Amino acid sequence: MLRLHLINFLSYRSAVLDLGDFVVLVGPNSSGKSNAVAAIKLLREIPFHGLPTAISRRGGFRQLRHRSGGKSFDPTLRLDFQFGQHDESFYELALRATGNRYTVYERAEIHHGDGSFWFTNRGGTYEWEELREVAGEKRRISSERFQEEFLNVQAGHSIVSITPTYGSYIVSELLQSMQTVEINPARVGELQEPSSVRDFEPDGSNTASVYDSLPGESRQELIDELSAIVPGIRRIAVSRFADKVTLKFYQGKPGANSHEFLAKQMSDGTLRAFSILLSMLRPSPPALVVIEEPEIAIHLGALRTLIDILRQRSERSQILITTHSADIVDTIDPQSLRVVWTAERSSHISRVADHTIKTVREGLITPGQLLRSDALDPAGI
Numbered sequence: 001m002l003r004l005h006l007i008n009f010l011s012y013r014s015a016v017l018d019l020g021d022f023v024v025l026v027g028p029n030s031s032g033k034s035n036a037v038a039a040i041k042l043l044r045e046i047p048f049h050g051l052p053t054a055i056s057r058r059g060g061f062r063q064l065r066h067r068s069g070g071k072s073f074d075p076t077l078r079l080d081f082q083f084g085q086h087d088e089s090f091y092e093l094a095l096r097a098t099g100n101r102y103t104v105y106e107r108a109e110i111h112h113g114d115g116s117f118w119f120t121n122r123g124g125t126y127e128w129e130e131l132r133e134v135a136g137e138k139r140r141i142s143s144e145r146f147q148e149e150f151l152n153v154q155a156g157h158s159i160v161s162i163t164p165t166y167g168s169y170i171v172s173e174l175l176q177s178m179q180t181v182e183i184n185p186a187r188v189g190e191l192q193e194p195s196s197v198r199d200f201e202p203d204g205s206n207t208a209s210v211y212d213s214l215p216g217e218s219r220q221e222l223i224d225e226l227s228a229i230v231p232g233i234r235r236i237a238v239s240r241f242a243d244k245v246t247l248k249f250y251q252g253k254p255g256a257n258s259h260e261f262l263a264k265q266m267s268d269g270t271l272r273a274f275s276i277l278l279s280m281l282r283p284s285p286p287a288l289v290v291i292e293e294p295e296i297a298i299h300l301g302a303l304r305t306l307i308d309i310l311r312q313r314s315e316r317s318q319i320l321i322t323t324h325s326a327d328i329v330d331t332i333d334p335q336s337l338r339v340v341w342t343a344e345r346s347s348h349i350s351r352v353a354d355h356t357i358k359t360v361r362e363g364l365i366t367p368g369q370l371l372r373s374d375a376l377d378p379a380g381i
């Protein structure tokens with residue numbers, strides 16, 4: 001994933017979030033960090049739940065429009081990405097108000113190992129074109145008045161969630177491979193409904209099922225990592241109670257017997273750390289993992305360990321976190337920080353200013369000290 005464009009989406013008028021292997025969003029309360037994450041969440045939900053559901057879950061289309069100076073503006077989101085050494089690809093979703101309803105516009109251009117793909121959706125009129133190798137021969141396949149084949153599809157739906165072409169299938173897979181993580185320890189602790197593990201629920205409410213589906217070596221990796229954060233964790237299993245499931249933790253000092261604890265008896269910090277680590281360990285690792293404020297409920301020493309583990313994991317999955325923790329920011333290369341701030345009633349995102357990076361590189365001040373004194377200057381202003 002290369003970058004996310006946010007246009008007239010929630011508090012953003014026009015901003016670009018440059019992604020990387022490990023990117024950290026910082027900024028004051030209410031500056032727009034979670035709104036940028038909300039864009040990723042919305043995009044990810046399209047293939048899982050369909051666009052109309054994803055929008056209504058957020059209180060409807062009007063809630064997504066950027067409001068400023070007594071006016072509302074129609075939102076557009078665009079995700080740029082790249083497969084290997086191929087040219088850059090993108091997917092763009094625009095919602096336009098039409099009376100009390102909205103119309104969906106989509107565009108995508110994909111360059112992939114299997115070929116090149118283009119598609120557009122103009123309010124329910126779909127067109128697509130593929131340049132794909134079929135039986136050893138490059139073939140151009142295109143649609144004219146493609147929507148006739150999909151007459152049951154209404155305006156308001158996204159081509160991504162109906163996946164009728166190979167190009168939209170690639171986008172659908174890509175959006176599903178973004179994982180957002182906002183753990184609610186109470187949901188991890190309670191008895192859970194068994195779920196299909198296609199989707200890790202961002203609040204942690206299907207952690208037992210997701211854990212249950214992991215191969216043995218991934219479970220061991222998770223236990224080893226968790227025990228570096230919460231000493232004494234030896235084993236984790238899944239227990240069934242009638243039609244519900246829950247996690248069971250075996251904890252004890254080295255050389256002593258371990259004790260069994262159900263998830264609801266474990267500490268919030270343990271359940272949060274466990275779930276964050278689990279979210280990245282699905283059978284195929286997510287392409288991008290977004291974690292809101294990983295510092296919550298985690299002890300300072302353990303937090304450093306968690307960040308070290310995330311950094312290692314960033315070789316497999318791109319990681320984006322939001323944080324208010326100067327301790328986290330101190331462990332991050334200043335090039336990886338993105339500053340979110342508000343000006344002229346709109347949110348903005350920038351890298352850190354060059355002069356600030358230079359000061360940090362010279363060892364005169366740490367990024368965490370700059371964050372504490374509200375002096376992390378964004379570039380370009």
Ligand SMILES: Nc1ncnc2c1ncn2[C@@H]1O[C@H](COP(=O)(O)OP(=O)(O)OP(=O)(O)O)[C@@H](O)[C@H]1O
Nearest residue numbers: 010011028029030031032033034035063065066067
């Ligand atoms: N549709 C909208 N148009 C304009 N501004 C909006 C819209 N929706 C939300 N906002 C603004 O965005 C703010 C919330 O931003 P967000 O939740 O991203 O903050 P944050 O940086 O995550 O803060 P925190 O650090 O407290 O979590 C709201 O307080 C509101 O001012």
Ligand SMILES: [Mg+2]
Nearest residue numbers: 033034035322
């Ligand atoms: Mg927030």
